[in-house]
Amino acid sequence: QVQLVESGGGLVQAGGSLRLACAASGQTFTMAWFRQAPGREREFVAAIAWNGGNTNYADSVKGRATISRDNAKNTVYLQMNSLKPEDTAVYYCAAPQIWTVFSRNRNDYVYWGQGTQVTVSS
Numbered sequence: 001q002v003q004l005v006e007s008g009g010g011l012v013q014a015g016g017s018l019r020l021a022c023a024a025s026g027q028t029f030t031m032a033w034f035r036q037a038p039g040r041e042r043e044f045v046a047a048i049a050w051n052g053g054n055t056n057y058a059d060s061v062k063g064r065a066t067i068s069r070d071n072a073k074n075t076v077y078l079q080m081n082s083l084k085p086e087d088t089a090v091y092y093c094a095a096p097q098i099w100t101v102f103s104r105n106r107n108d109y110v111y112w113g114q115g116t117q118v119t120v121s122s
Contacts, residue, residue: 001026001111002025002026002027002095003024003025004023004024004111004112004113005022005023005024005093005114006021006022006092006093006113006114006115006116007020007023008020008021009090009091010117010118010119011119011120011121012083012119013083013120013121014083014084014085014120014121014122015083016120017079017080017081017082017083018079018080018083019078019079019080020077020078020079020080020091020093020116020118021076021077022075022077022093022113023074023075024074024076024093025074028050028074028076028095029049029095029096029098029099029101030048030050030095030096031048031067031076031094032044032045032046032093032094032095032103032104032109033045033046033047033067033076033078033092033094034091034092034094034106034109035087035089035090035091035092035118036089036090037089037090042092042106044058044104044105044106045057045058045061045078045091046061046065046067046078047102047103047104048068048076049102050099051071052068052069052071054102056102058104060086061080061087064080064082064083065080066078066079067079076093083118083120085121085122086120087120088119088120089117090116090117090118091115091116091117091118092112092113092115093113094106094109094111094112094113095110096108096109096110096111097110097111
């Protein structure tokens with residue numbers, strides 16, 4: 001069983017930056033971030049392979065987001081720069097159950113955190 005706890009959300013002005021963190025307990029492989037805005041489906045943001053050697057980003061955040069991980073701390077990070085009001089959402093950390101998963105599909109992820117709110121004001 002894996003437990004995920006996100007932190008780092010908050011209110012920021014457009015153009016600002018935030019770093020989200022997700023602390024995991026238990027063994028993790030690929031780690032990913034998703035987000036969900038009110039009235040919208042949960043969407044993929046970024047994913048990172050177990051060794052950090054492979055990353056993937058949604059087009060909407062490419063060039064503005066960086067996903068990284070510190071396996072010694074069992075923590076994954078999402079650095080978001082040049083934030084826009086449309087980045088406003090609850091951000092969730094997710095992990096799959098098996099090591100072979102490296103996916104943008106939320107249905108491939110079994111473990112989820114409780115989410116952290118990011119609000120970007122214009």
